[in-house]
Amino acid sequence: MEIQEHVPLAPYTTFGVGGPARWFAHANTEADVAEAVAWAEARDLPLFVLGGGSNLLVPDSGYTGVVLQVDLRGMAKDQPSFPQFWVGAGEPWDNLVDFAISTNCAGIECLAGIPGSTGGTPVQNVGAYGQEVAQTIQQVRVYDRERHEFRWLSHADCRFRYRESLFNTTARGRYIVTSVEFSLTPGGKPTLTYAELRERFAGKPEPTLGEVAAAVREIRQSKGMLLVDGDPDCRSAGSFFKNPVVSLEQAQGVAAAAGLRLEQMRHWPAGDGSMKLPAAWLLEHAGFVKGYGEGQVRISSKHTLALTNRGGAHYVDVLAFQQEIVAGVERKFGVRLEREPVTLE
Numbered sequence: 654m655e656i657q658e659h660v661p662l663a664p665y666t667t668f669g670v671g672g673p674a675r676w677f678a679h680a681n682t683e684a685d686v687a688e689a690v691a692w693a694e695a696r697d698l699p700l701f702v703l704g705g706g707s708n709l710l711v712p713d714s715g716y717t718g719v720v721l722q723v724d725l726r727g728m729a730k731d732q733p734s735f736p737q738f739w740v741g742a743g744e745p746w747d748n749l750v751d752f753a754i755s756t757n758c759a760g761i762e763c764l765a766g767i768p769g770s771t772g773g774t775p776v777q778n779v780g781a782y783g784q785e786v787a788q789t790i791q792q793v794r795v796y797d798r799e800r801h802e803f804r805w806l807s808h809a810d811c812r813f814r815y816r817e818s819l820f821n822t823t824a825r826g827r828y829i830v831t832s833v834e835f836s837l838t839p840g841g842k843p844t845l846t847y848a849e850l851r852e853r854f855a856g857k858p859e860p861t862l863g864e865v866a867a868a869v870r871e872i873r874q875s876k877g878m879l880l881v882d883g884d885p886d887c888r889s890a891g892s893f894f895k896n897p898v899v900s901l902e903q904a905q906g907v908a909a910a911a912g913l914r915l916e917q918m919r920h921w922p923a924g925d926g927s928m929k930l931p932a933a934w935l936l937e938h939a940g941f942v943k944g945y946g947e948g949q950v951r952i953s954s955k956h957t958l959a960l961t962n963r964g965g966a967h968y969v970d971v972l973a974f975q976q977e978i979v980a981g982v983e984r985k986f987g988v989r990l991e992r993e994p995v996t997l998e
């Protein structure tokens with residue numbers, strides 16, 4: 654395995670900011686993963702795992718340790734009637750969506766068009782348009798950096814929640830995902846729980862998995878949420894803020910601050926009497942509308958929740974813009990937004 658030096662990282666991310674990695678390696682096999690970890694440990698260097706760089710911001714100073722891009726490929730399935738799919742962590746996620754549809758298996762069709770690697774999906778329990786990967790992940794194969802061994806983590810071990818898992822909370826940095834096993838539904842029907850999708854197919858015969866995936870990609874493109882060459886609105890890291898989960902009283906306070914009753918704004922129960930509120934709504938009602946901003950970092954002209962790099966942005970510009978929005982929303986609604994993308998540190 655080759656270890657490169659001083660590799661610019663911005664091109665490895667969809668946002669396109671940040672400095673170089675002091676050391677950089679690609680892992681094409683599990684042996685490469687173990688070797689890279691041993692190489693970093695022998696030199697007492699930190700190691701960061703990179704997938705497709707679609708949920709990642711890199712500081713302008715770059716990274717002084719080893720960046721390991723996990724690039725293990727391959728997708729396998731047994732008999733047509735079997736639900737299991739085994740997928741290498743470096744396989745682009747959308748390839749798996751297409752593979753599942755080509756074998757007529759349901760369960761991830763609404764996640765079409767999400768950028769990044771398959772190994773990145775369990776990390777923040779990727780979700781969109783009524784599905785999330787936690788619904789279909791059976792187990793995750795990892796290299797355990799504490800025990801120095803490969804092992805499988807069960808679905809329960811992964812502790813999936815909204816945009817959360819073991820991998821980005823209690824065991825952050827401990828596991829390197831090398832492959833993922835999914836259990837899909839052969840011959841299953843597409844999920845049509847998301848209002849925008851249901852409306853699209855209202856009054857029409859039941860759509861196929863492929864038609865639903867195509868509709869999702871179309872909607873995503875109209876929002877700059879599909880990576881399309883030449884579209885400045887997709888130079889982003891996807892949704893920049895998580896939908897905040899607040900108490901019922903706080904949710905009522907938010908509605909009141911906008912001159913509404915809670916029933917008049919979108920909200921979803923989030924367990925234990927708490928409520929999830931739409932971050933995009935909070936931004937818009939605090940004055941941060943589509944296209945907002947004058948510098949190199951602005952809100953997408955197609956999607957309120959996506960901060961975009963309009964060219965030549967630096968990480969510090971992203972931070973300043975993020976702070977402006979967080980402070981503005983907190984001033985107006987008393988809710989502190991949390992960022993969704995990870996910082997390489």
Ligand SMILES: Cc1cc2nc3c(=O)[nH]c(=O)nc-3n(C[C@H](O)[C@H](O)[C@H](O)COP(=O)(O)OP(=O)(O)OC[C@H]3O[C@@H](n4cnc5c(N)ncnc54)[C@H](O)[C@@H]3O)c2cc1C
Pocket residue numbers: 667701702703704705706707708709723742767768769770771772773774776777778779780781820828829830831877878879880887889890891892995
């Ligand atoms: C235009 C656009 C639209 C998006 N839409 C959505 C959406 O609808 N829903 C959604 O949930 N997300 C969305 N995202 C965010 C992003 O695509 C997902 O979070 C994706 O799963 C990140 O995967 P990645 O391989 O790019 O991870 P990276 O950005 O490379 O890394 C993100 C984190 O995962 C870790 N990681 C990555 N690979 C591994 C591995 N093999 N082992 C261990 N840790 C790993 C990294 O260390 C880092 O902490 C969008 C992003 C963009 C740019």
